Amino acid sequence: MYELKVRASKTYDITIAEDLSLFSERILPLVKGASVAIITDDKVMGFYGGALDGFFAAKRVIKIVIKRGEKSKNATNYLKIINALAENGFTRADTVIALGGGVVGDIAGFAASTYMRGITLIAVPTTLLAMVDSSVGGKTAIDLKAGKNLCGTFYQPSAVYVNTGFLKTLPVKEIKNGLGEVIKYAFLSDTVKREDIRDINAALIYKCLKIKRDIVEKDEKESGCRALLNFGHTVGHAIEKLSGYRLSHGACVARGMVYAVEISRRIYGLSDETVARMYALLTSGKHDLSCGYCAESIARQITADKKRYGDSVNFVAVKDLGKAEIVKIKISDIEKMIKDYENSFKSF
Ligand SMILES: NC(=O)c1ccc[n+]([C@@H]2O[C@H](COP(=O)([O-])OP(=O)(O)OC[C@H]3O[C@@H](n4cnc5c(N)ncnc54)[C@H](O)[C@@H]3O)[C@@H](O)[C@H]2O)c1
Ligand SMILES: [Zn+2]
Structure with missing residues (x-):
């Protein structure tokens, strides 16, 4: 297990593990209210939609599912998410969990940052790109017709839990997508070496996130x-x-x-x-x-x-x-x- 502390406008911990065995210990203390909304896409829902249920047996859990893909990162789905939170009586004491890749992370983060001016957000990334990049740093967004990521906020999560076990089902194309960012980190710091890139594991993700953490702390x-x-x-x-x-x-x-x-x-x-x-x-x-x-x-x-x-x-x-x-x-x-x-x- 690897851990990192991010000291930005909010201080929070990143846990990088190979499974969900540390989820209770690391995440549950932050989930204070009675209700939890798990936001995900239809593909991740099929694989891991139930993966977190056991941890929240004592809570009321709702699941908000968007279609997979960048096209879903739009204002209609944003409204769908915040309306679902409102209709289910979510308050600022409750929690949103973003379970998915960068698309889910960005739109769920934007919803969490604006619903009642900010509700607890936990990031549980499932793609390599989201694990090494988008789940950390607090950029949230939806796309507008005029362009990508034109509407968003800076809103740090309360915790990030990386489970590399989720990568087992990630298609090669998506692994390569994330590798683009991994290679970027190797240019930014000599802590990520070419040899490290052969093995996509918790150690490599830790090295990447440490570089991102250090930069975000200096210039959020x-x-x-x-x-x-x-x-x-x-x-x-x-x-x-x-x-x-x-x-x-x-x-x-x-x-x-x-x-x-x-x-x-x-x-x-x-x-x-x-x-x-x-x-x-x-x-x-x-x-x-x-x-x-x-x-x-x-x-x-x-x-x-x-x-x-x-x-x-x-x-x-x-x-x-x-x-x-x-x-x-x-x-x-x-x-x-x-x-x-x-x-x-x-x-x-
Ligand atoms: N906020 C930031 O700092 C930041 C940084 C970089 C990128 N982004 C944003 O991230 C988005 C891209 O994220 P992405 O590359 O993760 O794409 P994505 O979220 O669309 O996920 C890619 C595909 O992988 C599937 N998938 C996710 N996890 C899976 C798993 N474990 N097994 C099998 N399939 C799985 C998804 O359903 C989807 O079809 C873009 O919208 C980009 O703007 C944000
Ligand atoms: Zn990028």
């Missing part, structure tokens, strides 16, 4: 260093949009990290040896790293992004593995560097 609301967590995401998000969201987030971040390495190589004049070590890491997630989109379209998407500042963006570049920094770069310079990278292929 993303006014500074939390942006480091966007490594690979500037170009990654652009590719995600260009693919019409057909490619998974992790797969796009993996491609985005290739560009981040190539842009870093050009900014800092990295040696071939350093870049080779970075590529060795990038290939460890077995993602398809070919992009298929040209520099102009990528630059156009970055220009449309909400994280742009005038004609520049805060780009996360790496001087070496574990040495990332935020640099302000003109989008036109990013485009030039991508073109230069594309041309380097043509010379073969």
Whole structure:
């Protein structure tokens, strides 16, 4: 078992275990009211919908189930959740449990943060992405027609319980999705090594979450260093949009990290040896790293992004593995560097 304490606007514990044997000890003391709402999606419901029931025998448990997938992270389902809480007489003493991947975590977190201005939230992530990333840090969201994650809050959970046993049923595609973020952490800190990525276990998840915890504690609301967590995401998000969201987030971040390495190589004049070590890491997630989109379209998407500042963006570049920094770069310079990278292929 691994544990981490997060000292943000709320102090809370993360438990990382291989089963649910510590759930009573770690979570039940935080569940004070008489009622518990387990929010999940239909697929997770099929596998693990009853997994927590035994712990709450003395409580009234309601289950709110949304359809699986990003499309469910919408205002209609948000209203469905908070109306169900209201109709079942939930008060601020009661508890919401987010049992699922990042979609469930984001919408259940948003509902918990706004219902009666905030009700106890426990995160029980079931995907690798949610275990290493979205369940910790307090970002909650729903999507609007105009774009993803446009409506949300910062609201820390009261506890996070990671059970790696849930990963046994997670499809390979979803494991690879989460691996995109795991590899990102290996660029941000040298505590996650390439060899670690072969085994997806509690120790690896602990190392990833420790990096995220340290960053969130320094900058909970993303006014500074939390942006480091966007490594690979500037170009990654652009590719995600260009693919019409057909490619998974992790797969796009993996491609985005290739560009981040190539842009870093050009900014800092990295040696071939350093870049080779970075590529060795990038290939460890077995993602398809070919992009298929040209520099102009990528630059156009970055220009449309909400994280742009005038004609520049805060780009996360790496001087070496574990040495990332935020640099302000003109989008036109990013485009030039991508073109230069594309041309380097043509010379073969
Ligand atoms: N809040 C944050 O800080 C943050 C960070 C990163 C991503 N996100 C958000 O997370 C979302 C993506 O999360 P995700 O990748 O977990 O996707 P997801 O929640 O859609 O889950 C992916 C699929 O896996 C299924 N699934 C979940 N657990 C399973 C299990 N144990 N066994 C079998 N199937 C299982 C789900 O039903 C779903 O079909 C996006 O909406 C993204 O915006 C949020
Ligand atoms: Zn991401």
